Amino acid sequence: MQRPVRWGILGAAKFARQYMAPAIHAAEGAQLVALATSSPEKAEPFQAFCPDLNVYDDYDALLADPRIDAVYVPLPNHLHVEWSLKAMAAGKHLLCEKPMTMRAAEFDQLIAKRDETGVLAAEAYMIVHHPQWQMVRRLIDEGAIGKLAHVSGKFSYDNRTDMGNIRNKAETGGGGLRDIGVYVFGGARYATGQEPDEISARIRWENGVDTLTEVQAQFPGFSYSAYVSIRMHPYQEMVFHGETGVIRLTAPFNARVFGEARVELHRAGLEVQVTRFPGDDHYKLQVEAFGRSVRDGVDYPCPLEFSRGTQVMIDRVLEVATPL
Structure with a gap:
């Protein structure tokens, strides 16, 4: 049996708490292992369903953790590009909330960094x-x-x-x-x-x-x-x-x-x-599709090029x- 994709989350956003963190926790072939938040009390609802969660008070510290394979970014929209680039530079596979950028041209540097690092990077466009x-x-x-x-x-x-x-x-x-x-x-x-x-x-x-x-x-x-x-x-x-x-x-x-x-x-x-x-x-289906692409090289249904369009x-x- 293949090792699950181990996930970390940058930021304790309400959407992450209600939807994506439970989805990662429940998804087949995935394991939620870490959360970065500057407010320890915001981590408590995550720990309620994931007691072994590692909590960092610094985003860079989470990205430096070698145990983490993939990062989910639910930060405010204007921070998406900055932390997506940092996550990929750290060698982490990346799933970033939409809109991933404020302008289409910003996708070009994300695509370039994806190709440079060889990670899977995608916008969290779940409906597909x-x-x-x-x-x-x-x-x-x-x-x-x-x-x-x-x-x-x-x-x-x-x-x-x-x-x-x-x-x-x-x-x-x-x-x-x-x-x-x-x-x-x-x-x-x-x-x-x-x-x-x-x-x-x-x-x-x-x-x-x-x-x-x-x-x-x-x-x-x-x-x-x-x-x-x-x-x-x-x-x-x-x-x-x-x-x-x-x-x-x-x-x-x-x-x-x-x-x-x-x-x-x-x-x-x-x-x-x-x-x-x-x-x-x-x-949950999004997390599982992401995992199949990471582990088995299956084409991801929503590449950055689609999101750029x-x-x-x-x-x-x-x-x-x-x-x-």
Whole structure:
């Protein structure tokens, strides 16, 4: 039996505590061994389910630990590039929260460092590991809905009562586009394998942070529309509309949290075929896929080049957007 990939986490972020640390702990072929945080009390919830966790008060000390094979980085957005580069320079495989960079050009130095060090480095874009998205990609490729005509994406939540949140601060890379735009953009790109030719957008700004963004785009084979907001009632949906059918995802981005993941296949005669995914944990599946790539050299489903393409789309939206 192969030795598990031993993980360390840089920072005791709420998201790491609630989702990724438990996923690493539960994943087959993975072992959570270390956490770095400047606040010892923040380590206690992690130690509650992982009692043998080594806790460091310094990020560099964790990176220097030879026992650690891979590092997960859930730090605020503006720190991602700095600590991703440091982790790779330390010889650690790297999984960094999205958005991995603030601009697409910053991916170039990450890709160069990955190639120089030979480690596996990836953005934590978990949805591509969920079987619902793999099913959608297959259905489109097989022509289950005929020629694809239009794709639409919607993702919103409301955090106006938490103005201290990093997502509400421009200086920490906040805003809806970087936080959740990656999903409506990357989901369309992943499922179709296409990149947008033309983009137009409108953005509502609040204290330097985008709180509502509406996007229209033209891909080579279909039109596209989407919105993301951090000031609207929670909602999410992706729809792929073809000439002979429709694919709809009811919980495309926060499966099990927003609701049960379902793929609806609408066909002629108002026939609807529903496939449910009640128990799949895309965070755990992400860790296991990462481990297979580290141990066995299996191609990783979401390389840095794919994540760079999503950031290119975000950059273009920011460049062309008019005020809303």
